[in-house]
Amino acid sequence: MTADTNPLDAVLAAARAFLGERLSINASIREQHSRGEDANPPVLPDAVAFVETTAEVSKLLALCNAHGVPVTPFGAGTSLEGHVVPVRRGISLDLSRMAAILEVNAEDMDCLVEPGVSRHQLNEHLRDQGLFFPVDPGSHCSLGGMVATRASGTNAVRYGTMREAVMGLEVVLADGRVITTGGRARKSSSGYDLTRLFVGSEGTLGVVTKIRLRLQGIPEATTAAVCQFDSLKDAVETVIMTMQAGVPVARIELADADQMRASIAYSKLPYEPLPTLFLEFHGSPAGVREQAEAVEAIASDMGGKGFAWAEDAETRNKLWKARHDAWWAATALYPGCRGITTDVCVPISRLAEAIVGAKEEAVAAGQNTCIVGHVGDGNYHCVILFPADDPQGLEKAWALDRRIVARGLALGGTCSGEHGVGLGKREFLVDEHGPAVLDVMRSLKAAMDPRGILNPGKMLPDAA
Amino acid sequence: MTADTNPLDAVLAAARAFLGERLSINASIREQHSRGEDANPPVLPDAVAFVETTAEVSKLLALCNAHGVPVTPFGAGTSLEGHVVPVRRGISLDLSRMAAILEVNAEDMDCLVEPGVSRHQLNEHLRDQGLFFPVDPGSHCSLGGMVATRASGTNAVRYGTMREAVMGLEVVLADGRVITTGGRARKSSSGYDLTRLFVGSEGTLGVVTKIRLRLQGIPEATTAAVCQFDSLKDAVETVIMTMQAGVPVARIELADADQMRASIAYSKLPYEPLPTLFLEFHGSPAGVREQAEAVEAIASDMGGKGFAWAEDAETRNKLWKARHDAWWAATALYPGCRGITTDVCVPISRLAEAIVGAKEEAVAAGQNTCIVGHVGDGNYHCVILFPADDPQGLEKAWALDRRIVARGLALGGTCSGEHGVGLGKREFLVDEHGPAVLDVMRSLKAAMDPRGILNPGKMLPDAA
Numbered sequence: 001m002t003a004d005t006n007p008l009d010a011v012l013a014a015a016r017a018f019l020g021e022r023l024s025i026n027a028s029i030r031e032q033h034s035r036g037e038d039a040n041p042p043v044l045p046d047a048v049a050f051v052e053t054t055a056e057v058s059k060l061l062a063l064c065n066a067h068g069v070p071v072t073p074f075g076a077g078t079s080l081e082g083h084v085v086p087v088r089r090g091i092s093l094d095l096s097r098m099a100a101i102l103e104v105n106a107e108d109m110d111c112l113v114e115p116g117v118s119r120h121q122l123n124e125h126l127r128d129q130g131l132f133f134p135v136d137p138g139s140h141c142s143l144g145g146m147v148a149t150r151a152s153g154t155n156a157v158r159y160g161t162m163r164e165a166v167m168g169l170e171v172v173l174a175d176g177r178v179i180t181t182g183g184r185a186r187k188s189s190s191g192y193d194l195t196r197l198f199v200g201s202e203g204t205l206g207v208v209t210k211i212r213l214r215l216q217g218i219p220e221a222t223t224a225a226v227c228q229f230d231s232l233k234d235a236v237e238t239v240i241m242t243m244q245a246g247v248p249v250a251r252i253e254l255a256d257a258d259q260m261r262a263s264i265a266y267s268k269l270p271y272e273p274l275p276t277l278f279l280e281f282h283g284s285p286a287g288v289r290e291q292a293e294a295v296e297a298i299a300s301d302m303g304g305k306g307f308a309w310a311e312d313a314e315t316r317n318k319l320w321k322a323r324h325d326a327w328w329a330a331t332a333l334y335p336g337c338r339g340i341t342t343d344v345c346v347p348i349s350r351l352a353e354a355i356v357g358a359k360e361e362a363v364a365a366g367q368n369t370c371i372v373g374h375v376g377d378g379n380y381h382c383v384i385l386f387p388a389d390d391p392q393g394l395e396k397a398w399a400l401d402r403r404i405v406a407r408g409l410a411l412g413g414t415c416s417g418e419h420g421v422g423l424g425k426r427e428f429l430v431d432e433h434g435p436a437v438l439d440v441m442r443s444l445k446a447a448m449d450p451r452g453i454l455n456p457g458k459m460l461p462d463a464a
Numbered sequence: 465m466t467a468d469t470n471p472l473d474a475v476l477a478a479a480r481a482f483l484g485e486r487l488s489i490n491a492s493i494r495e496q497h498s499r500g501e502d503a504n505p506p507v508l509p510d511a512v513a514f515v516e517t518t519a520e521v522s523k524l525l526a527l528c529n530a531h532g533v534p535v536t537p538f539g540a541g542t543s544l545e546g547h548v549v550p551v552r553r554g555i556s557l558d559l560s561r562m563a564a565i566l567e568v569n570a571e572d573m574d575c576l577v578e579p580g581v582s583r584h585q586l587n588e589h590l591r592d593q594g595l596f597f598p599v600d601p602g603s604h605c606s607l608g609g610m611v612a613t614r615a616s617g618t619n620a621v622r623y624g625t626m627r628e629a630v631m632g633l634e635v636v637l638a639d640g641r642v643i644t645t646g647g648r649a650r651k652s653s654s655g656y657d658l659t660r661l662f663v664g665s666e667g668t669l670g671v672v673t674k675i676r677l678r679l680q681g682i683p684e685a686t687t688a689a690v691c692q693f694d695s696l697k698d699a700v701e702t703v704i705m706t707m708q709a710g711v712p713v714a715r716i717e718l719a720d721a722d723q724m725r726a727s728i729a730y731s732k733l734p735y736e737p738l739p740t741l742f743l744e745f746h747g748s749p750a751g752v753r754e755q756a757e758a759v760e761a762i763a764s765d766m767g768g769k770g771f772a773w774a775e776d777a778e779t780r781n782k783l784w785k786a787r788h789d790a791w792w793a794a795t796a797l798y799p800g801c802r803g804i805t806t807d808v809c810v811p812i813s814r815l816a817e818a819i820v821g822a823k824e825e826a827v828a829a830g831q832n833t834c835i836v837g838h839v840g841d842g843n844y845h846c847v848i849l850f851p852a853d854d855p856q857g858l859e860k861a862w863a864l865d866r867r868i869v870a871r872g873l874a875l876g877g878t879c880s881g882e883h884g885v886g887l888g889k890r891e892f893l894v895d896e897h898g899p900a901v902l903d904v905m906r907s908l909k910a911a912m913d914p915r916g917i918l919n920p921g922k923m924l925p926d927a928a
Contacts, residue, residue: 108811109708152651173900183878185876187627194904377649413649428654437645447908
């Protein structure tokens, strides 16, 4: 390298020495790393690095930091908010080959994994040990991406989100230093909670290379149930009353009539196209019966019908697969359409007005939407469909998204329950948190990544 | 103020203008703010400010920051690690008069309180609404102090610690800016988790002026139980097997034979001076019976005897009062003695060797110790007693403390489960986390408090 080499060339030349063929400038590989599953415009990275060890990540970041070259971490590429789009180009850091399950400590119910491990892979591995990992976003995402976005899913109402599930991390800092945060004890008051600072930091403060997770015991008994309602409001009120009654539901998911139409067609579900709650109960055989009966009584008071129990694993698996396929079902229902999704989460007491109001906004805008939600947490997703060939389609969808988010914020909610900020939700951060909070976030970012190489352009809106 | 006024005088003169008599330089008030409940040498602050509003905290911090005058927050003064000792003098910021319960949202099970509210006061207030706040350190501490130390207590095994309980905070930053972190939604992926950065930050990053807490529903049924064992190891093995069996105990507390001797005398408990487990079960009437029977079977296999159920509230209250009075009981058993306490927390699988080893260290050192523990979390306290009139007594106690902590760290544990670092645990931070983590913590501290006015000398060891 000479003084007049450009920074990118300097990084590529030095990185090729230890990555070899795993540093790629192949066009189709760059194209695969230009976008996630969202509708943001793709951007090609200059190169893609397929790292295999923490030491490689450390060397690469030290290089990029020295030369000021942007690094955008890439896991399974399932982000819904543009996290993996390398908007300032540079290196796409592909962690998918770091996919080893390093430890399972069954007696302490924890494990240590690399970031490229998927939740499916982990649960497959755990099954024989009577343990499972509960956090379950809909997509086939990597655990590293789930750390980055503070992900959750259908089980969060009972078992918490990645905030609760991550016990500690190995992180490579911007300058290549490697730290280990947290530990194996169930609790600690020993210094700043760096673990939770990195969880949800979207690759902007460091690159996660190992993840210690808390596991859960597979419950002795599991029962699912499905209940349908004539009105969206009655379904949501049933959720609110269930939560307020303190029933420890493991899952309580909503699909509106449009989503049910989509899922019935896509997943061959034997239900009516009506607002529907999907529930699951975990515990002892007597305990799950008690829980299910409590919810059945509440649902029945609210006009719920056909409270169908599903005790066998096959029916349950079909049900939850259908729930996880909701996004694909929604897009399949409207051929030629693409979708974006909102991710608002509100206090449970405001959930009915939030969801009913969101649907009214969508109807008033004349946009097709399907609503699903992790409603026990107050989190709902409006999948807004738009014709892929309408040049105004995406902008109209985003305009509706903005109105739905604004309603959620006005009800004391957050613009993102689980998908993260990325590119898509940056504009809402000042409204949600106020300018002083953003200044604090920027000062933390500056302390951790002074040259701004880590996933630049994400999460924090540009300063006014 | 003139250029040659000293910084402290400048702050006092300006602060007196808005605090009046509530800014005190009275000797006995300064003495009351010179120490917590720990054995660290007291240090008198230059003045004590009894603030009543966020605006006052903001004005005072802006002043102190401008003049570089140290500020040490003070709540109920129950710290066990020297947090409230103003080692660099300056202002002791007494928040005990900010003790209003501002909101209780029963339907969402959250509340908003000022930092001077005690957990007793909050629970008294909540009782009629069927709700309670579960985090219960032994002392009569303030919720602000509990945020600062990431406190927990006997219920943490079921309901989590302050890490899980705090939904959001109002914080005054070093320069007087006021921010609100978190929110009322049950989860969020909207930006860095500032709430959890402040929880456990021991007043070194900002001063907490409002706290939003998640509440719990008072369980339909509650049962307590007491079980005694011939050996410490059998008692601890019972805990390990109970946790591994996934029984959702609400409380599972250990007292060793010496602690039982102390508590039997102090709290008039009708038990034998043997290693003892105190348990509590929360749920439906059938659920608590099921849980208690499961633990009874495990305890019986481990040679436990006299599994005594306590279903009535009076017996239960007496039991938990005795547990919370363990520290006072221990010091009362050894007249003329003072005590310090360890706070190690280890992975549950290592708990038996950790506790048995700690007791062996104490016996080898010839020191009287009583052991109590929130053992469901792997957290145990060795109360080390030493004669108050022995000039070497405190140093000998600390030497034993160091050996017990070193054993805990070697087993994958943390030096502090719930009391925090303060002065007393600073020396263990490098061993526990490594130097790079401490560098990161220092860079965050520098970003948030560039002049180093906030509780200086605490948590972070001086850089080597």
